[in-house]
Amino acid sequence: MRKNHGWAAFWQKKQYIIAGTLVILAAVGMTVLYSRGQEQERKQLEQEIAAEMDTENQNVAMEEETEADQVASILKPQTQSTETAEVEKESEEADSGQEEVAPTGNTSQALHFAAEDGILWPMEGNVILDYSMDSTVYFATLDQYKYNPAVIIAGDVNSKVYAVAKGKIQSIETNEVTGCTVTEDLGDGYLAVYGQLKEPEFAVGDYVEAGHVIGYVTEPTKYYSVEGSNLYFELRKDGVPVDPIEFFE
Incomplete structure (x- = not known):
């Protein structure tokens, strides 16, 4: 009877060890799975952040380009007006100079001597x-x-x-x-x-x-x-x- 009782105690102890080992393995497995899950979530989150940043950069670039086009469209007429004014000014100065030296030119003039x-x-x-x-x-x-x-x-x-x-x-x-x-x-x-x-x-x-x-x-x-x-x-x-x-x- 003592022999049977000892064997039962040994077997029960072994079962505890196996159960404990399984619990440990399960815990380790869960930890690994949890870590992998976190890694995947982290990677997915990084990808989402990167995608959002790319989208934001594209939006900013488009806005800057639009603003640049608007500024150019505003400044272009002013530049053209300035250039036109300068050309007209040069033309007026040239005309003024021609008026001052008109006698040296070949413009036809009626001659009359009194x-x-x-x-x-x-x-x-x-x-x-x-x-x-x-x-x-x-x-x-x-x-x-x-x-x-x-x-x-x-x-x-x-x-x-x-x-x-x-x-x-x-x-x-x-x-x-x-x-x-x-x-x-x-x-x-x-x-x-x-x-x-x-x-x-x-x-x-x-x-x-x-x-x-x-x-x-x-x-x-x-x-x-x-x-x-x-x-x-x-x-x-x-x-x-x-x-x-x-x-x-």
């Missing part, structure tokens, strides 16, 4: 040879008497020579007697001829106003070497020389 209004002196200086078509005058360089269709005005080299009246540059020629010679059409058959020049400021076809610089006095030609540097000035009416002195203001 003889009674007279002409300006083309240069400051003493008249060393008078106009004379009725009688001859003495030319020192040539050592002879001859008619003189112009007035010869003494002046230093580089002295400025001015337009005597409003007109149009008809020709710029060079000859051995008067050197570089500029002819200005004053209108109504009148021509002003400027000789012994250099560096003419205008081109053929340009319009000039009275007082504009036509050019500068240069070294005299061999025909006026004794007289020295000077301006040769001739005034013609219908191709015939007239006395400039009678027209000078």
Whole structure:
């Protein structure tokens, strides 16, 4: 009986051990399952957060792009207006500049010379040879008497020579007697001829106003070497020389 009782006690103890072991294993299994479940939930949560962040970033980017487009649409007309205003301003300045130098352009203008209004002196200086078509005058360089269709005005080299009246540059020629010679059409058959020049400021076809610089006095030609540097000035009416002195203001 004692033997049976001992065996029963042993078997009961073994059953306790097995039951305890199973409980432990079950607990471990539950822990593992719980940990795996938490890991899966954590991963799923991270994925959801990442997806939400991507969506939010996309929304922000779209909003920024929309705002940028709106700003660009607002600023573009202003920029265009500014550019247009600048172009118009430059055009106005160019027009203003053209108005100031209009006499140097080739714009067609009606020419009219009022003889009674007279002409300006083309240069400051003493008249060393008078106009004379009725009688001859003495030319020192040539050592002879001859008619003189112009007035010869003494002046230093580089002295400025001015337009005597409003007109149009008809020709710029060079000859051995008067050197570089500029002819200005004053209108109504009148021509002003400027000789012994250099560096003419205008081109053929340009319009000039009275007082504009036509050019500068240069070294005299061999025909006026004794007289020295000077301006040769001739005034013609219908191709015939007239006395400039009678027209000078």
